[in-house]
Amino acid sequence: MEKNTTASVSKEKISLTINGTEQQLEVEVWTTLLDLLREHLQLTGTKKGCDQGQCGACTILLDGNRINSCLSLAVMHDGSEITTIEGLAQGDELHPVQQAFIDHDAFQCGYCTPGQICSTIGLIKEGKAKTVDDIRDLMSGNICRCGAYSNIVKVVQEALERSQQA
Amino acid sequence: MRPFTYTRAKDVAAAVTDIRANSEARFIAGGTNLLDLMKIDVMKPRHLVDITRLALDTIEETDEGGLRLGALVTNADTAYHEQVEKRYPLLSHAILAGATAQLRNKATDAGNLLQRTRCYYFYDTDTACNKREPGTGCSAISGYNRNHAILGHSEHCIATHPSDMAVGLAALDARILVTGPQGERMLPISDLHRLPGNTPEKDTNLGENEIITAIELPPQGFAQHFTYLKNRDRASYAFALVSVAAGLEIEGGVIREARIALGGVAHKPWRRPEAEAMLRGKKASRENFQPVADAYVQGAKGFEHNTFKIELARRSIVRALMTAAKIEE
Ligand SMILES: Cc1cc2nc3c(=O)[nH]c(=O)nc-3n(C[C@H](O)[C@H](O)[C@H](O)COP(=O)(O)OP(=O)(O)OC[C@H]3O[C@@H](n4cnc5c(N)ncnc54)[C@H](O)[C@@H]3O)c2cc1C
Ligand code: SF4
Numbered sequence: 128m129e130k131n132t133t134a135s136v137s138k139e140k141i142s143l144t145i146n147g148t149e150q151q152l153e154v155e156v157w158t159t160l161l162d163l164l165r166e167h168l169q170l171t172g173t174k175k176g177c178d179q180g181q182c183g184a185c186t187i188l189l190d191g192n193r194i195n196s197c198l199s200l201a202v203m204h205d206g207s208e209i210t211t212i213e214g215l216a217q218g219d220e221l222h223p224v225q226q227a228f229i230d231h232d233a234f235q236c237g238y239c240t241p242g243q244i245c246s247t248i249g250l251i252k253e254g255k256a257k258t259v260d261d262i263r264d265l266m267s268g269n270i271c272r273c274g275a276y277s278n279i280v281k282v283v284q285e286a287l288e289r290s291q292q293a
Numbered sequence: 294m295r296p297f298t299y300t301r302a303k304d305v306a307a308a309v310t311d312i313r314a315n316s317e318a319r320f321i322a323g324g325t326n327l328l329d330l331m332k333i334d335v336m337k338p339r340h341l342v343d344i345t346r347l348a349l350d351t352i353e354e355t356d357e358g359g360l361r362l363g364a365l366v367t368n369a370d371t372a373y374h375e376q377v378e379k380r381y382p383l384l385s386h387a388i389l390a391g392a393t394a395q396l397r398n399k400a401t402d403a404g405n406l407l408q409r410t411r412c413y414y415f416y417d418t419d420t421a422c423n424k425r426e427p428g429t430g431c432s433a434i435s436g437y438n439r440n441h442a443i444l445g446h447s448e449h450c451i452a453t454h455p456s457d458m459a460v461g462l463a464a465l466d467a468r469i470l471v472t473g474p475q476g477e478r479m480l481p482i483s484d485l486h487r488l489p490g491n492t493p494e495k496d497t498n499l500g501e502n503e504i505i506t507a508i509e510l511p512p513q514g515f516a517q518h519f520t521y522l523k524n525r526d527r528a529s530y531a532f533a534l535v536s537v538a539a540g541l542e543i544e545g546g547v548i549r550e551a552r553i554a555l556g557g558v559a560h561k562p563w564r565r566p567e568a569e570a571m572l573r574g575k576k577a578s579r580e581n582f583q584p585v586a587d588a589y590v591q592g593a594k595g596f597e598h599n600t601f602k603i604e605l606a607r608r609s610i611v612r613a614l615m616t617a618a619k620i621e622e
């Protein structure tokens with residue numbers, strides 16, 4: 128090997144702030160954020176649907192932005208802040224978007240719901256959705272195989288309006 | 294995923310050194326294409342060089358009055374950048390026509406250009422594919438070839454390049470800045486991707502150890518008259534069957550300059566400068582657009598399941614130009 132190269136590793140110590148708590152972790156470099164959450168930290172609220180970026184069930188907030196955790200290596204996000212569905216409620220009080228999903232009956236089996244909720248929070252933060260068509264387009268990365276879409280769109284619309292009033 | 298080793302590069306020079314020092318090494322940026330392909334064993338790098346900490350994540354003005362997009366700027370930050378939206382709306386639209394909000398938050402501009410084909414057989418390791426395993430044959434030619442090429446294909450591969458952003462950049466005559474062991478070089482976007490020929494395993498003309506550092510947009514952004522038209526099987530979140538990026542410069546109803554790039558039809562974004570030149574000095578009208586569309590698909594050859602693309606491309610070009618010229622009928 129040439130000089131000057133960085134040492135190659137297959138395990139690495141990283142620090143992640145997950146739902147407000149900073150954690151020191153040692154991960155194999157091929158561990159995805161999704162597997163880290165589910166298999167190593169038992170945070171199973173984030174779901175694995177396709178593991179290929181197609182369904183959105185694994186959506187989490189990485190430094191506030193919605194991403195697919197299945198297509199992210201944990202080691203690449205050393206120092207980041209992660210919010211999952213488990214980190215949204217304040218004590219017994221649900222996050223307004225969580226509450227809205229319940230109030231509007233916006234799920235059936237619930238498998239896609241954690242991803243839908245994190246995605247909605249990301250969409251509100253991005254501030255690009257102006258119309259119902261925008262919502263449909265910008266939520267298209269979250270598939271619901273139960274087809275609860277019409278109520279999901281209503282929830283997103285309402286949550287968006289509420290966030291604009293606040 | 295198969296085990297691999299990992300380094301996190303501090304700067305461009307270190308990234309180039311690391312990629313040379315490790316055999317079967319790859320850069321990783323957003324990871325949204327590479328990890329997908331690694332999970333299913335289509336790509337099997339033994340080492341990854343993480344380039345996400347390189348200082349290539351800004352958008353800056355260039356001396357000639359254009360913009361320089363750092364290789365690591367995300368697709369979302371590019372599409373929603375104030376100057377890109379204002380001066381290069383064609384590029385914003387092309388990016389936003391692709392993938393999903395989650396993916397665009399992670400995907401980088403260079404990674405987008407270097408994403409690999411969506412040919413079904415390329416993804417299916419049980420089938421023959423010259424791109425995945427040179428010399429095994431092409432399953433698509435006599436198989437299901439709905440999303441395949443109608444132009445520039447070879448008997449060895451009929452895959453298309455799936456990027457929407459690349460099609461927008463082709464219409465804008467963007468330039469790609471690259472650094473390798475021999476130093477820096479710049480190539481026009483038209484030379485980045487290549488036709489498959491005898492070596493379909495090579496998607497681009499980049500050297501193995503070269504890293505893209507930036508994408509430069511020339512000043513002309515066609516912000517007054519542009520469109521990105523994407524035809525696909527679903528209204529959102531699907532790859533293009535045929536897409537058209539069109540930009541027109543019109544003065545007093547007369548076309549000064551026309552750019553047309555097609556996506557979903559070839560192994561690279563498809564331009565025909567000689568056909569674009571047919572519009573120079575002409576009035577913007579359906580009558581003048583039609584022959585250009587015919588010229589674009591000249592020599593096109595479809596396969597069992599994709600011959601429809603030839604007529605679709607012809608009509609899409611006319612429609613895109615009508616939209617760009619703001620002509621309503
Ligand atoms: C479900 C799904 C739907 C999608 N739909 C669309 C769509 O409709 N339209 C569309 O255009 N795209 C679509 N995409 C693809 C998406 O746009 C790409 O995955 C993304 O742009 C790749 O960027 P990345 O930074 O994640 O690349 P990575 O996965 O990190 O890298 C891709 C390749 O580029 C190389 N690379 C990365 N950066 C550099 C660099 N600076 N220099 C040299 N080499 C580099 C890597 O080694 C790798 O080979 C979709 C993806 C998914 C998963
Ligand atoms: S078209 Fe190209 S990528 Fe698809 S099977 Fe044939 S060789 Fe492979």
Ligand code: FES
Nearest residue numbers: 176177178183197
């Ligand atoms: S599990 Fe990540 S997108 Fe489906």
Ligand code: FES
Nearest residue numbers: 235237271272273
């Ligand atoms: S509620 Fe069942 S998948 Fe959406």
